[in-house]
Amino acid sequence: MSAVEIKNLTFTYPGAKEPILKNVSLEIEEGDFLAVVGNNGCGKSTLCKTLNGLIPHFILGDMEGEVRIEGVSTKEQEIGTLAKKVGYVYQDFENQIVCPTVLEDASYACLNYAMEDYEEKGREALEICGLASKVGDYVWQLSGGQKHLLALAGTAALSPDILILDEPIAQLDPMHAGRIYDILKELNEKYHKTVIVIEHHTGYIAKYCKNVLLMKDGGVKWKLSAKEGLRRVDELLESNIFPPQVTRAALQMKRAGILPESVVLPVDIEDGKKVFAPYLKETGPFRRETAESRASERKLENGGKLVSFDNVTVTYRAVKGEPPKIFDNFSLEIRKGEKIALIGSNGAGKSTMLKLMMGLIRPGVGRVTIRGKETGSISKEELGKTISMVYQNPEEMFIMDSIRRDVEYAMKVRKVENYEKRTDELLEMFRLTDLADRDGRLLSGGQMRRASLAIGIALNPEMLLLDEPTANLDIATRREIMKTLQMLKGITDTVVIATHDMQLVCDWAERIIVLSSGYVIADGPKEQIFADMYVRSQVGIRPPEIYDMGRELGILKPCFTIDEFIGCFGGGQNA
């Protein structure tokens, strides 16, 4: 029997002109591990909400057609009955956690449905999700990744047969992301759950999922096995889904005549090894020295010291017991003109470092100085002219009721001359002119990011700090953000980005600082960092897939882009 059966489903949100789901018919087998892909606004989330009965039971709107869960229509089932069959983890999972302590939240649903062994069930779910050691903790003590696991545990505790996760790894570092997927795999294989994920990281789809479903404009385009689906590169690209780099590289090489037509496109490194190995031409290490000499050259080029951390120790106020130390005797220097990527696992101290520079946290011991002045002693308003920060959550950047007013706010209150003209320029530059009168919060993820960047650089700060600028974005929007970053050249030349996005790091950063539990464990150009296996294992950073593919094949020079990789096969351009 199929776990889910959808027949001719059409759904329109109240007030919307067009239906968001158009005549969807679909069957999902029991025990499937299905990835749902599609560009923003194609109805992925809406589709998932029809499965757990939120539509039509709580979200009003016109629904036609039928959704059957284990053979029974959702319309005929109560939400409580459905909740025991279908679990749902939201993209903004943080808001799904409603109890103050971990165990309570995990067993909350079981308690509400009056299961006598609710606490046992909660514990069990926490065990599966790897939170056994956190049972007695309070929710606010958890890191982002752990909160996500808790949201999953709270859902899994009811032991539903179907689990739906909306973009489960959008905010996680690669190590935690891997852990979530390992747990999902275990749930799928060992506990025979049907798992449905909305996902755009095709690397994870290739590694974990069994099937993949492509949605477009509110309809189902196709449902294929994961490998087969990922090979349909052109169709995926059309929907702004980027197939694994290995797959894309192979397709390009096929088209360039480097690989024969008969080759089946690889979707992961394992396959790639078999496909690429016979055609490899050069493995020479000719770029290595140039990379390093470039790095030293750059150091000379850059201007003087801008920010410096001198023996900084930071402790947080503890609720109980010893205050935890985030930094202990931490020293670092940032020079003018540097493009720095700050990487490290969740909770390594990245945000704390940004906050120190903004003077939001004062160090217990030591000094953080900007141009020799201590950040804590400069008023925030003064500081805003030198340094600007864009939050991880762009919604917190929007304080006025339209994008235009948000962008101009800082200039207006400072009585900058011709601020209207500058606002127009900024809006034009970030392609926001058409959206200028909309409220920032009501825009799409990518638009929100662009707008928050425009706000961040409105005052022409000398230095820009970005906290996870590409989190929660699909890959097409990420590219757009990277393009935007390139545009900053000449306006703001010192930029520090805290990120998990290794593609962003490779494409953009000149200096990479790796933080691990409050210490700088590596600091240098990308070639050096990614080659350092010790660092990689310590913080769980993962370079782009194509880099690993190159190394697997024995290519000595590091390839960070597909073009560089193809170059080793005697094609493409060496950019």
Added chain:
Amino acid sequence: MHKLTENILDKISIDFLRNQVLKNAYGNDDTVIAGLDPRILLVWYLFFGLVPWFMNDLVLLLCFFLFVVMTTRAARIAPLVLVLFCVGVFTQTGYLFIAALFFGGNTGTIVPLLVMTLKVAVVSLASITVFSGLDPDRLASGLLWYGCPGQLSFSISFAYRILPVLMEEFQNILLSYRMRGNPPDKSTFFGKIRYLGYQIKLIIQSFYPLMLNTAKRSRTTVEALELRGYRYSLQNPAVKRMKLAMLKVTRNDVIFVCVSAVWVAVSFILSAGLSNVI
């Protein structure tokens, strides 16, 4: 005046406030008071919250006051809450005294007011002991046992869950204003008044983004609540029974009740003895 402007955003940082509230809620869950049965504590509170109003004996009130001071200490209450308590007691009676003097009162006014202040203090400290000393969840269960609606106990536990999140968001929004804003110069006296007004305006304005952001959040929260059976729990008496099954009267509770009773008895004997002497 200067102190006031300093206080609003500079001295009392939201971070500090958040820490104090969390400390008060969760930092003292290993104290004697926190381990007691919430039902017993609520009865205890009812006694110490009501009885002092009926008494006018200074000695007796002082004895009671001493006792609740000790229980407050045992509950390890965060300093901020105690400061608020002092301010609260003053605003309830202290200013009345000043006003009474103004209208031609004399030192004779002080005794009834002192009695009243003591009454207020005993009642307030008893409430601080119970409501701040108890774990929010245990408090919620205790209230539930006494028949308070399930919505209230949900609200309490949800409030403790959401508070750190909300505060952080509020902090970030305020910060956006501060970094992008341009406050008036605060070196002169009128500048200070303008600065104060500016700060208050900022706080009010920051509720506009906060409202929209919270609206986004609460939609997910409520959908999740529906899915996780919140509404079922309100309708099903079995759920309540299960929630309350964890409440047990232990030996500590008995000791606590006995100590309270003995203390009250001794206070009476003492006050009676003293009044006889006089």
Added chain:
Amino acid sequence: MNPQNKITQSQKLMVFVLSMTLYGLATLFTELIPSFQVGIVEFSVEYFLFIPLTLAMLFDPLSAALGAATGELVFSEIMLGQFGGLGELEKFITVTIGVFIAGRIVRNPQKRGMVAFASILGVTVQQLMGCAVDILKVQFAVEEFEAVPGLPESVFFTEGFACLNDILFSGILFCMLPTMFLVPKLYGKIEPLLGMKPRDEKTSLAGGVLPAKTILICIAAFAAAIAAELLASGGYELIDWEAAWAGSTANIIIAIIIAAVVSLIVIGVIRSRAAQRNEAGQR
């Protein structure tokens, strides 16, 4: 049936949660913002009532009002340990009534005049009720109230002044102006976030603006508020009256025991009522 115009239970819950968290947070701050005194006149940022007022005008007024009252109770009273026992019931009820009335009379949130009038009316209603209760409270709490020189006048003056001050200062500055600023700004923006339609003339109300039933309920609730307050702070007239024979220790002890028994009986009644309610299987 027209499901589009009906507010569902879960949407009411959303408004409740929204109002509770936001107003709760605001009251937490106002507890901490110091009041400053010019002479005996106290200027305090009494509360940020504009938050529930705004929400009540945009969404279901009752949910917003109850949410705000609960938020204040939970965040600033229970969390900070400022819980005054039964007396809090008074604030709970007056805030609910004030916000509810204000939210109820706004038909079209885009009319600024209407919004301004409603918000100041809500504050006035709430403040007047609070003031009346406060005066009665002191009268009962201090024995021989009339006999203490200067006290009655000072109570009437300070309470009356505080009330006027709150209406004019807090009311205009912190309720009316921000509400006028926020309501039109949020109108049409915040509703879709909760999956609702903006309020218009049709969706706002069933029945008149203020049906007699609503007014009656409000009055009854206010009476309950006074009763609760007096019960909590005044104690029983009885005890004062008996103070004459309370000279002997034994009598005081008897009085205390009676008080304890009464409190136990109160608990018992509450308990059994709750049990009955559960059996009835009410929500």
